[in-house]
Structure formats: structure tokens, C-alpha cells
Amino acid sequence: MSKGANTENFTPCHRPQRPPTALMFTLLQTDTETKARRGRMVLPHGVVETPVFMPVGTQGSVKGVSPLELEALDAEIILGNTYHLNLRPGMETMREFGSLHRFSNWRRPILTDSGGFQVFSLAKLRKITEAGVHFQSHIDGSKHFIGPEESMEIQATLGSDIAMLFDECPPYPVSERDAEKSLALTMRWAARCKDWVVQKAPCTDTGRRQMHFGIVQGSSYAALRERAAKELKAMDWDGYAIGGVSVGEPEPEMMHAVESAEPHLPEDKPRYAMGLGTPPQILELIARGVDMFDCVLPTRLARHGTAFTPGGTMNLKNQCYTADKRPIEEGCDCYACRGFSRSYIRHLFRAGEILGIRLITLHNLHFYLNLARQARGHIELGTFAAWRIAFVAGYGPRGSGGD
Amino acid sequence: MSKGANTENFTPCHRPQRPPTALMFTLLQTDTETKARRGRMVLPHGVVETPVFMPVGTQGSVKGVSPLELEALDAEIILGNTYHLNLRPGMETMREFGSLHRFSNWRRPILTDSGGFQVFSLAKLRKITEAGVHFQSHIDGSKHFIGPEESMEIQATLGSDIAMLFDECPPYPVSERDAEKSLALTMRWAARCKDWVVQKAPCTDTGRRQMHFGIVQGSSYAALRERAAKELKAMDWDGYAIGGVSVGEPEPEMMHAVESAEPHLPEDKPRYAMGLGTPPQILELIARGVDMFDCVLPTRLARHGTAFTPGGTMNLKNQCYTADKRPIEEGCDCYACRGFSRSYIRHLFRAGEILGIRLITLHNLHFYLNLARQARGHIELGTFAAWRIAFVAGYGPRGSGGD
Numbered sequence: 001m002s003k004g005a006n007t008e009n010f011t012p013c014h015r016p017q018r019p020p021t022a023l024m025f026t027l028l029q030t031d032t033e034t035k036a037r038r039g040r041m042v043l044p045h046g047v048v049e050t051p052v053f054m055p056v057g058t059q060g061s062v063k064g065v066s067p068l069e070l071e072a073l074d075a076e077i078i079l080g081n082t083y084h085l086n087l088r089p090g091m092e093t094m095r096e097f098g099s100l101h102r103f104s105n106w107r108r109p110i111l112t113d114s115g116g117f118q119v120f121s122l123a124k125l126r127k128i129t130e131a132g133v134h135f136q137s138h139i140d141g142s143k144h145f146i147g148p149e150e151s152m153e154i155q156a157t158l159g160s161d162i163a164m165l166f167d168e169c170p171p172y173p174v175s176e177r178d179a180e181k182s183l184a185l186t187m188r189w190a191a192r193c194k195d196w197v198v199q200k201a202p203c204t205d206t207g208r209r210q211m212h213f214g215i216v217q218g219s220s221y222a223a224l225r226e227r228a229a230k231e232l233k234a235m236d237w238d239g240y241a242i243g244g245v246s247v248g249e250p251e252p253e254m255m256h257a258v259e260s261a262e263p264h265l266p267e268d269k270p271r272y273a274m275g276l277g278t279p280p281q282i283l284e285l286i287a288r289g290v291d292m293f294d295c296v297l298p299t300r301l302a303r304h305g306t307a308f309t310p311g312g313t314m315n316l317k318n319q320c321y322t323a324d325k326r327p328i329e330e331g332c333d334c335y336a337c338r339g340f341s342r343s344y345i346r347h348l349f350r351a352g353e354i355l356g357i358r359l360i361t362l363h364n365l366h367f368y369l370n371l372a373r374q375a376r377g378h379i380e381l382g383t384f385a386a387w388r389i390a391f392v393a394g395y396g397p398r399g400s401g402g403d
Numbered sequence: 404m405s406k407g408a409n410t411e412n413f414t415p416c417h418r419p420q421r422p423p424t425a426l427m428f429t430l431l432q433t434d435t436e437t438k439a440r441r442g443r444m445v446l447p448h449g450v451v452e453t454p455v456f457m458p459v460g461t462q463g464s465v466k467g468v469s470p471l472e473l474e475a476l477d478a479e480i481i482l483g484n485t486y487h488l489n490l491r492p493g494m495e496t497m498r499e500f501g502s503l504h505r506f507s508n509w510r511r512p513i514l515t516d517s518g519g520f521q522v523f524s525l526a527k528l529r530k531i532t533e534a535g536v537h538f539q540s541h542i543d544g545s546k547h548f549i550g551p552e553e554s555m556e557i558q559a560t561l562g563s564d565i566a567m568l569f570d571e572c573p574p575y576p577v578s579e580r581d582a583e584k585s586l587a588l589t590m591r592w593a594a595r596c597k598d599w600v601v602q603k604a605p606c607t608d609t610g611r612r613q614m615h616f617g618i619v620q621g622s623s624y625a626a627l628r629e630r631a632a633k634e635l636k637a638m639d640w641d642g643y644a645i646g647g648v649s650v651g652e653p654e655p656e657m658m659h660a661v662e663s664a665e666p667h668l669p670e671d672k673p674r675y676a677m678g679l680g681t682p683p684q685i686l687e688l689i690a691r692g693v694d695m696f697d698c699v700l701p702t703r704l705a706r707h708g709t710a711f712t713p714g715g716t717m718n719l720k721n722q723c724y725t726a727d728k729r730p731i732e733e734g735c736d737c738y739a740c741r742g743f744s745r746s747y748i749r750h751l752f753r754a755g756e757i758l759g760i761r762l763i764t765l766h767n768l769h770f771y772l773n774l775a776r777q778a779r780g781h782i783e784l785g786t787f788a789a790w791r792i793a794f795v796a797g798y799g800p801r802g803s804g805g806d
Contacts, residue, residue: 059754060747066758068738089725089750096726097746105742322492323499335471339508343500344463347492351462354757355469 024211024238025270033385035262035289038376041270043109043161044208045101048076050270050291051379053282053372054111055365056299059084060104063299064361067106073334073365074373077109077161079294082154083118087137087144091157099159099205111294112160113274114151116167116215117243128168130185148192155210156202162211163202164241165193170219172248179219186217187231194235211238213272219244220253222260229264240265241272242290255284262289279308279371280392286375287388293372298364305349307360308367312396316360321346334366335359427614427641428673436788438665438692441779444673446512446564447611448504451479453673453694454782456685456775457514458768459702462487463507466702467764470509476737476768477776480512480564482697485557486521490540490547494560502562502608514697515563516677517554519570519618520646531571533588551595558613559605565614566605567644568596573622575651582622589620590634597638614641616675622647623656625663632667643668644675645693658687665692682711682774683795689778690791696775701767708752710763711770715799719763724749737769738762 029038039050055062055070058081062070070078080100089103097103100110119126123135123144132147146154148166155163166189170182193212202210214232218224225242232240242261245254258273265271272292273285282293298308305317309329314321316328327337328345336345336359348356378384432441442453458465458473461484465473473481483503492506500506503513522529526538526547535550549557554569569592573585596615605613617635621627628645635643645664648657661676668674675695676688685696701711708720712732717724719731730740731748739748739762751759781787 059750059756061751061754061756061758064757066738066761067742084754088754089746093726093746093750097728097744103744103747103750105747323496325500335469339470341500341506343492343496344506344508347462347496347506348464351464351487351491353462353464354467354760355464357757358469 025268027268029379031287031379031384032382034287034388036286036375036379036384037289037291038379039270039291041109043077043211044204044206045107045109045161046076048109049376051282051286051372051375052076052292053368054079054292054294055368056294056296057081057104057106057110058296059088060100062365064302064357065299065365067104069362070106070365071108073362073369075108075365075369077111078106080104080110080112080158080160081115081118082112082151082158083115083122083146085112085158086115086146086154087139087142091154094157101159101205109161110158111162111292112155112158112164114155114164114166114215115146116151116164117169117274119146120169120171128185130188132166132189148189149196152193152196152200152202152212156200159202159204160210161204162213162239164213165190165215165237167215167217167243169217169244169247172219172244174219176219176221176224179217179221179224182219183217183224183228186215187228190214190232190235194237213237213239213241213270215241215243215274216261216265217244218257218261220249220257222256225257225260226264229261233264233266237269239270239272239292241274241292243274245273246275246277251281254281255288258285258288258290279368280395282368282371283375283388283391287385295368298368299361302360302364303357305346305356305360308364310391310394316342316345316356317349318346328360328363329367332363332366334363336363336366428671430671432782434690434782434787435785437690437791439689439778439782439787439791440692440694441782442673442694444512446480446614447607447609448510448512448564449479451512452779454685454689454775454778455479455695456771457482457695457697458771459697459699460484460507460509460513461699462491463503465768467705467760468702468768470507472765473509473768474511476765476772478511478768478772480514481509483507483513483515483561483563484521485515485518485554485561486525486549488515488561489518489549489557490542490545494557497560504562504608512564513561514565514675514695515558515561515567517558517567517569517618518549519554519567520572520677522549523572523574531588533591535569535592551592552599555596555599555603555605555615559603562605562607563613564607565616565642567616568593568618568640570618570620570646572620572647572650575622575647577622579622579624579627582620582624582627585622586620586627586631589618590631593617593635593638597640616640616642616644616673618644618646618677619664619668620647621660621664623652623660625659628660628663629667632664636667636669640672642673642675642695644677644695646677648676649678649680654684657684658691661688661691661693682771683798685771685774686778686791686794690788698771701771702764705763705767706760708749708759708763711767713794713797719745719748719759720752721749731763731766732770735766735769737766739766739769 041048056079122138126135151166167186214237216228270291273290321342324342378387444451459482525541529538551569558566570589617640619631673694676693724745727745781790
């Protein structure tokens with residue numbers, strides 16, 4: 001058994017009955033030229049305007065930034081990671097604090113993934129059974145087990161606003177036969193997650209109930225994606241994610257996977273494309289009806305000196321920035337661009353100063369959050385389609401980014 | 404010649420005549436029971452209340468914090484490093500920007516050391532001549548030369564509010580004969596620094612002239628310290644530092660070195676103990692008439708998980724903090740203590756998250772800055788002597804700190 005599996009130690013919701021769906025997600029407006037949607041989620045810890053970008057805080061901290069800075073950037077929701085947090089600090093500590101919110105001093109909404117993806121991408125020596133997955137920690141080799149019920153329990157202990165079902169993530173590429181077999185297991189696990197949620201009615205530290213999202217799998221096979229979407233819809237989740245994308249497949253296949261699932265998802269629930277993507281990909285997916293995004297690129301690339309700009313990415317470690325007095329992005333109003341030159345940031349990286357990582361991280365998160373903010377504005381104004389085309393055309397080498 | 408040596412490329416002050424000393428330092432109050440002094444420096448970039456603690460920004464960044472955070476901590480003056488900044492980014496870049504202030508986006512006063520200490524502690528293969536020091540960069544082995552004039556030129560290019568003379572730092576221990584020989588060289592270099600300053604009258608980017616401090620050397624020998632203080636006083640500097648302390652000598656010798664020099668320094672100029680010290684040491688030195696302090700301990704120890712508290716230091720990586728919900732220091736109003744537990748900070752260190760270093764750095768800088776702030780308040784109220792004794796007694800193992 002996983003250390004996190006202890007059904008006696010989280011607070012069940014005092015009001016287990018589900019509130020009307022409208023309280024959770026409101027579709028405010030739909031674009032006339034694309035499938036882009038302007039929506040609003042009311043979650044236990046606050047309101048989230050969609051389309052939304054969610055910074056990733058794998059281990060209970062969005063790498064390089066403080067909660068205060070995230071609030072100043074107007075991040076409305078961040079991610080936490082079931083797999084990592086269950087291993088470290090572990091659910092004993094989490095129960096001591098009462099929730100991930102209280103442990104990490106983040107007051108706004110949190111979405112936790114189920115650990116499914118990480119069990120398959122990080123853990124060692126995993127063994128998949130009908131019950132769940134036996135695996136060894138990537139940190140210390142210790143043995144653990146997570147199945148659907150354990151994942152939902154851990155997420156209930158974390159007390160996230162949105163918990164994800166526990167799924168199996170097939171590698172890419174995978175045969176249709178193996179993809180179908182994997183999807184069937186994911187669907188049986190989904191049913192068990194659903195049963196657990198209905199019985200336990202987990203509650204957040206606000207007293208309001210936790211939300212639960214299904215995950216559409218099916219690899220590159222349109223028929224499987226369609227089937228998954230329909231079956232999950234029949235189970236009635238609070239929202240629907242598209243998983244198993246950005247796992248190494250070419251971009252057209254990724255778009256196709258989303259296009260295969262989207263028409264079969266309910267219109268009145270939020271849709272979430274997991275782990276995506278580059279700025280142009282996010283706009284393309286918004287145009288295909290996706291509302292929620294998370295991606296490690298803005299924080300991860302920042303640690304390597306790479307910044308996002310409307311013209312593509314730039315690596316501030318390059319020698320050409322030695323005496324460049326301009327900010328990362330002219331006209332940008334983030335803290336980094338209001339006060340610091342490319343030359344100074346390059347110096348900070350060469351000198352190994354943490355402030356270099358911090359400044360690019362702030363800029364990149366601002367860039368991604370602002371991209372979603374701009375998308376919302378353009379959907380409201382009816383100018384989204386033209387803006388998206390202009391942005392993608394101006395971005396530089398698609399998907400790889402600038403220099 | 405050093406790359407930084409180019410007398411044609413910094414702005415000489417438009418008003419080279421020296422303003423009255425009172426404009427630079429005002430001795431507001433002297434403690435009746437100790438030699439503690441309450442003073443105020445008016446520098447080109449702002450006012451500094453003394454006793455003052457100056458965070459160290461060796462490479463143009465106080466490690467782990469942003470200029471915004473330093474201002475929020477109410478740091479009134481920070482340090483920059485001639486040796487490091489001359490090697491990287493180099494004076495060509497600095498001239499491009501006009502000053503270290505403009506390069507690093509720090510608007511308040513800066514003190515630069517002369518590079519003397521680092522040439523002797525960091526550089527490889529140094530050769531000391533009457534002219535100055537030939538050495539190889541600790542970064543890439545490149546060859547450089549810094550003498551008194553070069554150091555003053557580089558500091559003029561950096562445009563710091565306070566520049567230090569270029570001195571020779573003998574190792575510890577050193578024979579009296581060698582200490583005397585070294586001091587004689589330092590004094591000849593001091594005279595050359597003074598000549599250079601009088602001729603060139605370097606100016607900061609504010610249009611107001613740069614200030615220049617002498618440095619008292621003399622190792623552990625009281626007679627040498629006295630002689631150095633008297634000779635420097637006769638040269639008439641804007642302030643006086645005590646150097647060659649905290650170089651490995653026992654604490655009583657360090658105190659003795661300061662006590663030997665202090666009575667021979669002018670009362671109406673600020674006194675600065677270089678590179679010191681632990682919190683109790685700082686209070687002991689304030690009681691001996693010192694006004695200014697800089698030390699890497701708060702930022703360096705933070706990177707190793709160690710925090711300062713009134714009871715001594717604590718290492719947040721220790722297992723005993725696993726489920727400790729208390730802040731680092733109860734009652735402390737820094738950002739770290741207002742929102743984050745010892746347990747969470749320990750988790751951040753274990754997980755390798757930058758936020759852990761950031762939170763302890765913020766707390767430690769707040770602790771040191773607040774120590775100086777409290778000292779100022781107690782000198783004003785006439786309660787300094789009793790407070791100092793109580794603080795030092797409560798601090799735990801003297802000099803080493805708590806657990």
C-alpha cells in the first residue's frame with residue numbers, strides 16, 4: 001500500500017450533494033469563426049477565467065517564483081503533482097497541515113494530476129495490474145503502489161480544487177491494439193475513480209467539494225479518442241482532459257487527437273489539454289475548443305536562459321546580448337522587462353546568480369499568462385481568429401521558437 | 404594593464420571641490436555606556452542611517468534576492484566587488500551602461516571594495532610589485548594587473564557611492580616584521596589612491612562626487628594599527644575601514660585590532676569593519692564605535708539551509724523540522740515567517756526548489772538589517788548597552804550559532 005492510502009485521514013465534505021454544474025463552469029461566449037470559448041470556473045478557492053494557463057508547481061512550488069509573485073502575475077490556478085508530493089513530503093505531513101494550500105501558502109485554486117503520467121514516465125520497475133501500478137520511487141527506490149482509489153485518496157488529502165482521474169498513459173508510438181487495451185484499462189479505472197468520488201465526496205479545506213476531471217486517452221487513434229470521450233461523458237465528470245498528448249508525437253497528430261475528442265465532449269464543461277504547449281500550440285488548441293493548459297516550458301526554459309517573446313524564443317546566454325541594453329521584450333510590463341537589460345541578465349547567468357533564472361521565469365510566466373489573457377480579450381471582442389493567425393505567423397519557427 | 408584601466412572613459416565630477424564633511428556624515432548621538440554611535444550618511448544615491456548592515460552583491464546581485472525585495476527589506480546600501488565586476492562583465496560593458504547602478508537596476512547607494520582582498524584571496528599566481536599586483540583570473544586564468552590607480556579607475560567607472568582604497572592584505576598569522584612591510588606598501592598605495600582621487604575627482608551618475616574610504620591594516624599588532632589609523636587620518640578620507648579582520652584570527656584578536664585603531668580615527672567620519680560578522684560580533688563592534696558592516700553570512704548560510712534567529716542559527720534541513728508548522732522565527736514579520744513553515748522550507752530544500760534558498764535568504768537579510776535597526780533604536784533610547792548584553796547572552800554558542 002502507498003503511504004498516502006489512508007481513507008480515514010481526510011475530511012469528507014460536509015455537504016456531499018453536488019452543486020448545480022453552472023456553479024462550476026459557465027460558458028460565457030463562443031467564437032463565431034473558431035471553436036474558441038470564453039468561460040469561467042468557480043472553484044473552492046476562487047474564480048478562474050478561461051482560456052487559462054496554469055503554471056506548474058510539481059513539488060508544491062512553481063519553480064523559481066514565490067506565491068506572492070504568482071499572485072502579482074495574476075496566476076489564477078496552479079498545478080501540483082500527486083506522484084511527487086506523495087513521495088515527498090508524503091501524505092503524513094500533508095495531513096498534519098490539512099491541505100497542499102496550507103502547506104505551500106498558496107491561497108488560489110490548485111489542480112492536481114493523478115500521478116498516472118509520472119508513474120509511467122519517471123518511476124522505475126513499474127508493474128501494471130488490474131488493481132493499479134506497483135513502482136519504485138525515482139528518488140530513493142522505495143516501493144509504492146498507486147491505483148485509482150489511492151490516487152483519489154491522495155488528491156483528497158492534498159485538497160486540490162480539481163483532481164484528475166488515474167489513467168494509464170501508453171507510450172508513443174503504440175499499436176492500435178495496444179492502445180485499445182490500454183484505454184479499456186483506463187476506462188475501468190475511471191469507473192472506479194468515479195465510484196470512489198461518489199462514495200467519499202471529498203472536500204477541500206474551504207468546506208466546498210473537490211471537482212473531478214476525466215481524462216480522454218486513445219493515442220493517435222480517432223475512433224479510440226471518440227469512444228473515450230463518449231464513455232467519460234456518460235460518467236458525468238466536472239470537466240474533461242485530453243491526455244496522452246505531447247508524448248513525442250508530431251504536432252499534426254497532437255492536433256488530430258484533440259480534434260477527434262472535442263466534438264464528443266459536453267459543451268457546458270471545461271476542457272483541458274494536458275502538458276501543452278508552445279505559445280502557437282496553445283492558440284491553435286484554443287481555436288479547437290480547449291479551455292485549460294499547463295506546461296513546464298516557461299519555467300524550465302527559463303532555467304536554461306531561454307525567454308519567450310512574440311517573435312519566438314531567445315537564449316539570453318548568447319554572446320550577442322553582451323552589451324544589449326534592451327529588455328527581454330520591448331514594451332513588456334513584467335518586472336524583468338521594466339528594470340533589467342538583456343546584458344545584465346546574460347551577466348547573471350554567466351555569473352551563476354539565481355536572479356537570472358528568477359527574472360526570465362517571471363517574464364516567461366507573464367508571457368504565457370498574458371497570452372491566455374489576450375486570447376480571452378480577443379474572444380470577447382470577436383477578433384480572436386485574426387489575432388491568432390497574426391500571432392502564429394509572427395512567432396518564428398513554429399514549435400521550436402526563434403533563435 | 405587591466406581592461407578596466409581607461410581614464411578617458413568615466414565622467415569626472417563637474418564640481419570637483421569637496422563639499423563640507425557634514426554633508427556626508429553626521430554623528431547624531433553617542434552612547435553613554437559604550438562607544439556606540441548613531442549617525443547618518445548622505446551619499447550620492449541616498450541617505451544611510453548608521454549603524455548599518457550592508458548586504459553583499461559581489462557580482463552585481465545580492466545572491467537570491469531582487470532589487471525590489473532589497474528595497475522592501477529596507478536595505479539602504481549594498482556592496483559590489485571591484486575584482487569580480489572588472490573580470491565579469493568587465494568595464495567595457497559598465498561604461499556602456501554608465502554605472503553599476505544602471506547596469507544592475509539598484510537605485511540606492513553602493514559601496515565597492517577595491518579588489519585588494521580578492522586579489523589576495525581568490526586570484527591565482529599573483530605577483531606583488533611596488534606598482535601593484537599582477538594576477539590570473541580565478542575564472543579563466545586570463546592575466547590582469549591592478550594597482551592603486553587602476554582600482555580607483557575601475558571604482559570610478561562603477562560609479563559607486565563609496566570607493567575603497569587599494570590595499571595589501573597580509574595572511575594570518577604574519578610576523579610583525581612582514582606586517583610592517585606590508586602596511587608600509589599599503590600606505591604608499593593609499594597616498595597614490597589619494598593623489599588619483601584629488602586629481603580626477605570622480606563623479607557618480609547622479610552628478611555628485613564619489614566618496615573614498617581609507618583602510619586600516621596592521622594585522623594583530625596594535626602599534627601598526629595605531630600608526631595606520633593616524634597616517635590615514637592625516638590624509639583626510641571620507642571614512643575609515645578596518646581591514647584584515649575576519650581572516651582566520653581568534654575573535655579576541657579581531658576585537659583587539661578594532662580597539663587598537665578606533666581611538667585614532669576621527670570622530671566625525673564613519674567607521675567600517677570589513678567582512679564582519681556574526682550577529683553578536685556586530686553588536687560587540689557597534690559597542691566599540693563601528694558604524695558600518697558587510698557580511699556574506701546571511702546569504703551564504705541561507706544557501707546551505709541555515710537561518711539566523713535570536714537564539715542562534717538553525718539548519719532547516721534537519722529532520723526535526725519535518726512536521727514543524729512554526730515559522731523560522733516566531734514573531735518575525737519577514738515574508739518567509741509570515742507565510743511559510745519550517746516543514747515547508749525543509750521540503751523545498753529536499754526537493755531542490757529555489758524558493759527554499761529565497762525564503763531563508765529573505766529571513767536572514769531581514770534578521771541582519773533588523774539587528775542594525777534595533778541597535779539604532781536602542782542607541783537613541785539609551786538602552787543599547789543592556790540590550791546588547793541580553794542579545795549576546797541569548798544568542799547561543801557564541802560565533803558558531805545555535806544548532
